[in-house]
Amino acid sequence: MEALFKPDVGVTILTICNFLLLVYLLKKFAWKGIIGALEKREQQVADDKKQAHEARVSAEQLKAELDEKLNRIAEEAAQKMAQAVKTGETQRDQLLAQAKEQSARLVEQARLQIEAEKNQALAEVRAEIVRTAMIATEKMIAQNISQNSAQAVVDRVLEEVKKK
16 A cells, blocks of 8 residues: 555656647647637627627617607607697687677678668558548548547547557
8 A cells, every 4th residue: 555655756757748748739739729719709709799889889879869759759749739729729719700700790680680670660650650640630521520529539549559
């Protein structure tokens, strides 16, 4: 068992030669590939970071543009709504003005019609008074009566006119 703990010089030299040969072979054939792969991977990670940053910047720009467009659309909608309200108010005012004008025309027509009917009624009353006066005159002439009886006839005729 002691032999296990004591190093053998030949084995140690052979192990060192094997290690140096392994390092030489790795350097000659593997190190360039491994280091190239690591550098390639490092470059790919850097490119991915750059692309992610560019994508983030692009997304922020796109978000800003969309927010601007959304604000513009909201402003246009508000303007169109205000214009529609203004148009509605204008139309309402026009309709009110037309209604007032039509109402005034109807009132004027009614006033003219009332005036015409009043004139017609006055004409009929005058005609009735003339006819009544003619009847009274005929009766007075026909009876050849005195002043008192003429007054009584006129009073009767006036009472008849009042009743009609």
